[in-house]
Amino acid sequence: MAFFQYLNFDGVDLPLPDSYEVDMSDKEADSGGETEAGTIQRDVVRAGVVTISVSFSVTKKWLKLLTEFKQREKLQVRFFDPETVSQKAAEMYVDGFKAKLKKDTSYKGLWTVSFNLKEL
Numbered sequence: 001m002a003f004f005q006y007l008n009f010d011g012v013d014l015p016l017p018d019s020y021e022v023d024m025s026d027k028e029a030d031s032g033g034e035t036e037a038g039t040i041q042r043d044v045v046r047a048g049v050v051t052i053s054v055s056f057s058v059t060k061k062w063l064k065l066l067t068e069f070k071q072r073e074k075l076q077v078r079f080f081d082p083e084t085v086s087q088k089a090a091e092m093y094v095d096g097f098k099a100k101l102k103k104d105t106s107y108k109g110l111w112t113v114s115f116n117l118k119e120l
Contacts (some may be wrong), residue, residue, distance in 0.1 A: 053115075070097045
């Protein structure tokens with residue numbers, strides 16, 4: 001049985017994630033805020049900026065590859081967008097990378113890797 005492809009970095013399909021969460025937020029200008037009348041004035045500069053929180057259980061091979069992706073300044077990311085229920089592409093970078101040994105094995109361990117992808 002084939003699984004759904006959630007993430008692709010620079011043409012490389014990533015393994016099935018343990019968790020996958022997409023956050024879409026708006027970027028506002030500093031000129032917004034509360035008016036004298038007490039209403040909120042929003043000056044949205046960019047709407048729907050994507051942040052993805054993801055975690056994987058991976059072997060040493062994938063740990064090395066994900067660490068290499070983390071070191072890149074930017075990535076071409078194809079991701080599953082729950083808003084459109086389809087694949088979407090964006091330029092993103094990796095932030096908050098964490099690697100934790102889950103279980104020691106004869107194959108150099110099973111690792112839990114988590115990070116956030118932030119849209120540029």
